Amino acid sequence: MREADTPPDGDGPDAAPSSGGEKALNRARTLALRMLAHKPRTAAQLEAGLLRRGHEEEVVAVVMEECTRAGLVDDAVFSRAWVSSRHHGRGLSRAALTRELRTRGVAEETVRDAVAELGDEEEAAAARALARRSLSGSRGRERETRVRRALGVLARKGYGGGLSYRIVREELEAEGLDLDPDFPE
Structure with missing residues (x-):
């Protein structure tokens, strides 16, 4: 038998997967596509989902490579879309968006680039819109209550104290309210 006629030994890149291995790959591929069709995911989320459902690490690595090569998983694209959606839709700050992307397993450099x-x-415009909405919903209440609620809204969205106080102060001044001299600058 010539060298070209010898069957692959199963170790090389041209090795044909066994029927059990091919079935496992197909099951993992199908699951990955279902997961991605349900909602966009980061590479870390997809990999964790496949592993959690009992697929072997080698099979998951192959499927992840295929999904990445096909453009189905791209953390940079995911991160940019996530930042845009969550910032414009929910008014989240850069700090809150950074935390969310990190918990989804996105690499630090990708997070920084997206944010x-x-x-x-x-960021200030989004914070201003949130403060304005909170303050308009609390008209007729005591000034301290309105300030506390507006600052709470901004804090829950991840905005820092300095920006929050400045925006709430400016919005109250725009309403024509006199501020307490003790109100932080």
Whole structure:
């Protein structure tokens, strides 16, 4: 038998997977596609989901490589879309978006790049809209109550104290309210 005629030994890149291995790959591929069809996921989320459902690490590695090569999993694209959606839809701050992406297993550099697309002006505008909505919903209440509630809304969305106090103060001044001299600058 010539060398070219010898069957693969199962170790090389041209090795044909066994029927059991091919079945496992197909099951993992099908699950990955179902998971991605349900909602976008980061590479870490998809990998964890496949492993959690009992697929072997080698099978998961092959499926992850295939999904990445096909463009089905791209953490940079996911992160940019996540930041845009959550910032404009929910008014989340850069700090809150950073935390969310980190918990989804996105690499630190990818997180920084995605969040950096939000400028200071955009973040302040989102905070201002949240504060304005909170303050308008609390008209008729005591000033301290309104301030506390507006600051709470901003804090829950991840905005820092300095920006929050400044925006709430400016919004109250725009309403024509006199501020307490003890109100932080």
